[in-house]
Amino acid sequence: MANKSPTSPLHRLLKIQPGLAPKWLSPRNSCEGFGLLDVLAATPLLAAIALGRRHGWGPGLLAAALYLPMAWLSERFNSAERWGRARRRRGECPSCGRAGIGAETPCECGQAA
Numbered sequence: 001m002a003n004k005s006p007t008s009p010l011h012r013l014l015k016i017q018p019g020l021a022p023k024w025l026s027p028r029n030s031c032e033g034f035g036l037l038d039v040l041a042a043t044p045l046l047a048a049i050a051l052g053r054r055h056g057w058g059p060g061l062l063a064a065a066l067y068l069p070m071a072w073l074s075e076r077f078n079s080a081e082r083w084g085r086a087r088r089r090r091g092e093c094p095s096c097g098r099a100g101i102g103a104e105t106p107c108e109c110g111q112a113a
């Protein structure tokens, strides 16, 4: 687990380094409010409730089914963010976890700190 790469499918898709996502996308804690990712993940759930009330269970269940992959992606992203921020604080490479990496000492794995 120590050398587990903290990246996620969304990090690769958006080309964001773990720990460097903007606050509006993934807030550091709940005091900073909702991030765009939280809102996107909750949207299918809200749509399911709205559709379910208006059009019955069929469309409602379809929207609810969309919620699970969205919540999974969002959780993977936020988890990778926490990993990346922790590694930067400890002076470790955010990608491979090697110690003693900073702005002046790039890591051998090729990732900038």
Ligand SMILES: [Zn+2]
Pocket (backbone or CB within 6 Å): 093, 094, 095, 096, 097, 098, 107, 108, 109, 110, 111
């Ligand atoms: Zn590295």
